[in-house]
Amino acid sequence: MKTFEYMQPENIESASKFLTKNKDSIAFAGGTDLLGLMKDDIFSPKQLVNLKKIGDLNFIKYNENEGLRIGALTKLSEIENHNIVKEKYNVLYQSIYELATPQLKNIGTLGGNICQRPRCFYFRGDYDCIRKGGDTCFAITGHNKYHCIVGGDPCYIVHPSDTAVALVALNAKFKIFDGKNEKTIPAEEFFILPNVDETKENILNSGELLTEIIIPPINNNTVSSYIKVKERGAWDFALVSIAGVFNKNDNKITDGKIVFGGVAPSPWQDKKINDNLVSFNLTQENIKKLSSLAFEKTDVLEMNEYKVTLAKNLIIKLLLETFNI
C-alpha cells in the first residue's frame, strides 16, 4: 500500500466536491473491498475520502405506502437484522445472509456492497488488464471458471454483489448525488456492461455518490427468495446466484421477476423468463419448461460452461423451494 491523505468531510456536498476536483481521490465507506485493493497496489489513491462522518446516510426507514428506504452507509449487519427486512423483503435478507462473514457485514455498507469492484484474478492481480486501462482481457485465454457467460465482450468479469441482484429483482431505485443535484434511477439502470464502458461497473462518474436505496412496498401476495451457489459454506462469491420476487394467487404466479448473479458483468435478467412468469402455473412440468428457455444465447469460455447448466437449474430450485413444490 502506498501512502495517502485521509480526508474526513462532514457533509455529502463537500465529499462530492472534493472527489470531483481530485481525480486521484477515492470514496471510502466500509473499506472491506477498497482496502484490499489498495494493499495489493491495484489502486493507489492520493486521497481517501472517508464518508462515514456523514451522519445522515445511515438509516433504515419503512413506511407501508412508500416502502423501505436504506441509507447507503447503513451497515449490512444492521439491514440483515432489521425486522421489516426479514419479514417482508426475504430476498434482500437472504442476499445479505449469504454474502460474507459476520465480521465483514459488521463493517461493510450497503452502498459499498453495490459499488464493489469485480473479483477477477486478473483485475486484482499484477496484470495490465482491460478493466485497468490495458487492452486485453486475460480471462479469455486464461483461467475463466469464475467468469461471465453473457454480456462479457470485451471484459469477462462478473458483477460480484449479492445485494445488487436482490435489489434489481425488487425493482429498487437508487438515489445519486453529484454535488449539487440528486436524481433517482431504477437499480437496473445503475449497472453497465463492458460494451458501454469496460473500466467501470456502474454509471457513477467521479464525484457522484450513491446515497440511498429505495425499495417499493410489497403486498401480501408477494414472496421472494435468493439462492447463491458457492464453492464453500461461507465467505465466497457466487458461482451463480438467483433472486426471485413473485406475486402469487393460489398455485399461480401472477407476475414476477427473476435476476441472476455471477453470470454477467451486471445483475442479469433473461427477458424470456420474466415474460413467461406472467400467469405462470406452478407445476413441475412448467417449471422445467421455463428453465429450458433460459440462456438461449451465451458466450461461454473454456471453463465456465457449467454456469449455463447451473443458472438453468437454479430457476428450478428457486421455484421449487420458494413455493414448496
Added chain:
Amino acid sequence: MAIKKSKHFFEDELIETIGEVSEEIYEQLPNNKDLNYIGKKISRYDGYEKVSGKAKYTFDIKLPNMAYAKILRSDLPNAKIKSIDISIAKNLKGVLEILTYQNIDDIDFYGENGKLLDQHVKHEGDEVACIVAESEKIAETASKLIQVQYEKLGFSTSIEQSTRDNSVKIYDWGNIRNGKPDEYERGNVEEGFLQSDFIVEDTFTTEVVIHHPTEVHCSVVNWEGDKLIIYDSTQGIFEIKKSVSEYLKISEDKVQVIKKYMGGGFGSKLEAGKYTVLAAILSKKINRPVRLAVDRKEMSLATGNRPDSIQHLKVGVKKDGTLMAMTHEAKAAVGAYPTGGGCSWPFKQIYLCPNVKTIDFSVITNTGKARPFRAPGHVQGTFGLDSIIDDAAYKIGMDPLEFRLKNYAEKDQVWGAEYTSKLLREAYKEGAEKINWERRNKVPGSGNGFKKRGIGMATQIWWGGGGPPAHANIEIKNDGSVIVYSGTQDIGTGTYTIISQVAAEILEIPIQKIEVILGDTDKTPYGPSSGGSTTAPSISPAVRDAAEKMKRKLISASAAILNVDEKELFYSLGSVSDKSKTNKLSITEIAANLKGQKLFTEGSREENLKGYVAQTFGAQFAEVEVDTLTGFVKVLKIVAAHDIGRTLNRQTLENQFHGGIIQGLGMALMEERIMDSDFGKMLNTNLHDYKIPTMLDIPEIEVIIVSEADVKANNMGVKGIGEPAIIPTPGAISNAVYNAIGVRVKSLPITPNKILKALNS
C-alpha cells in the same frame, strides 16, 4: 544406555539413525481407565498462555535494536537475471543492507540445483534479493525500487507441459527427478491380470494444495559474538541448527535454535528456508538482530505445497473378490527443485495382493518446490486407491467394505515384517456401525429427490511408530518442583501437554507440579523433528524412561538420608517410604536434603522391536448430501475409527483428528492452487481465493479409537496420530459422493462444476 544404529519411518522415508537408546525394559502400563492422567481429556499445558495472548510465537519476538528484512521475489516463472540495480533502493532512508546474487557468498541450496540467491530464478516467488531496513514497510518499499532486468526463459508449470515431447528442459538433465521414475514390483502383474475375472482401470487426479499454517514462516536471528541465535517457526530445531551451520559453514556448536510456541507447520517447516539463512547473513553484516517473516502470498508461492497427481490405476479381481493384480502409474509436479512426489505407498501396503507394480514420476515444473505435507503421498494416493477399489467392488457386486475385508493383509507385504499390532478389522467394524453402513445406497445414485445422500469409506495406513534417538531429561529442583526437558518442539499438537501427563503419571504426582521445557537446542537434549507422526511415540517413552529412573534415584537418595537399605524402600504417590510407612520422605523433603544439588536423570527412547513394523491403521466413513441442481456437496458426518496405539490425551487427540479431517475435507472439496498457464503464475495467493473450509463446511465428526496400547511398539504403547487423521478423508468423501449420485468424480477438488458435468454426462 547404549549407542545403537536403528531404522524407522520418518514421513515416507525409512531413515537410519545412530544414537543412544535406553536398554531398560518396563512393564506396559495398565489400561487407560486405570490411569490418572494418560488418556484423559487434560486441558493444554499452554492453554492459558495461548488464549490470553501471553504466548510469544516466533512472529511476536522483538529484540532490542531489531531490524526487519524482506525478500524480493521473482514475478516470472523462469528467467535469468541480466542486471540488478540496487542503488536507488539502497539510498532509501532506513535501508541498511541489500543482498543479491552479486554480493553474496556462493552457497548451494536445494542440493546442487540452486544457490541461496541465484542468477537463474526458476519459479514465481523464487528469491532475488533480500533487503534489511529499520522497518518492514521500508524494506518492502525498497524491494520495489530494485531494478531487475530479466532474460525471460520458456517455462512449464504443469505435469502435462513438462512431460510433452517438445517441453522446456528446466534442467540440463531434463524434467524428471533422477531421470527415471521410482519403481516397485512384487509378483508378476501380467500373470495376475490374466488370472483375473474382471479388470478395472481408470485415471484419478488431485491438485496442488498449500499448507497455509496459521503462523507464517519466520525467523528472528541475532549474533552474540560468533554465536548465532535463531528463533524460528520450525518443526525441527536440531534440523535447523544442523543445516544453517552447514549453509554458513560454521560449527554446529555456534548455533542455538529456539522455538517455544508455533502456529502449525503441517510439514512445510521441516527444512531450513532461505529466509533463515538470509536473515543470519544480514544480521552479521549489520551487527543487529534481524527479523524476517514472509507474508501470505509468499506462503502460497515459496514455502512448500503438496504436489498434484495424475494416477493411472488398474486392478484385476476374481469374481469372489480376490485381488489378483494391481498397477499404479503416477506423475506429480514437485516444483522447480527436485524432491519426491510419489503416492504409491498405500497401493503397495494396504490391500492383500500378490502381484503389484508401481511407477512414480516426480516431474519438475516452474512452480514452488513441494515439501512434505501431512502424510505426503498418502492422501492423494489413498484417494486414487480407494476409488478404484470401490469401483472394483461395485463391478463384482460386492459390498465395498466386505471387499476390503476379503483382501485384508495380516502382515506387511513390502518387507514381510510382522505388524506390532493391526486392528483395522475392528476399525472397519466400529466405524461401519457408527455411520450405519447399511443405510448406504446399495445401488449408487438410487436416492430420490434433487438432494441425494450417500455413504462412502476409505482405509488408512501410515507408519507413526517413531524411534530413537529421542531424549528427555528430568530435573528435580531444590524446592521439589519437577522439570522435564526435551529437544522436541510443540508445533501446536499438544506435545507440552502429553509430556506433562506422562511425567505426572509415572512420578504419581499432581500434573500441576510438572514444568516442561522444549524447543531450545542449548537447554534441551536432542529430540527429533516433529513430523511423520513420530513425536509422541518417540518422546513419550523417553519421558517415561527418565521418570522411572528418577523414581529409583529418589529411592537411592532416601536410603542415604534415612540410613536404610534401598531394598526396604518403595516409591508411591510422590513419596519414598518403607513398608511400615514410619519412614516417609516426600520429593520436596528429599530435594531439601540435597543442599543445592539437583536430582537429574536422562531418559531415552528404546530401540524398536526387530522383525516388526509399527504402523497405524484406520477407516473413515463419510456421509454426504449432494444437491444435484447446484452440484454442491455438503459433508454431513465423518466417522473416524483408528488403531493408533494408546491414547495419551483424548482432548488433543480429538483436536488432531478434527484438524486432519477438516484439512482433508478442504482438499476433497475446495482447495487447489490455481495457475495461469499463459503467465506461469499462481492466481489465488490469498486466503480468500485459496479456499479452505469455513465453519459452515465442517461436519459432525466422531472419533473412535479401537486400540488400547500397542505393547510391541514402545514402552508407552503409543503410535502417532497427526497424519493418520487426514489420510482417508478425501477418499471417503469422494466414495460417498459416488454413492450419492452414481457417477464418479475422478478429480479433486470435487467442486460444483465437476458434479454438474458428471451428472450431465
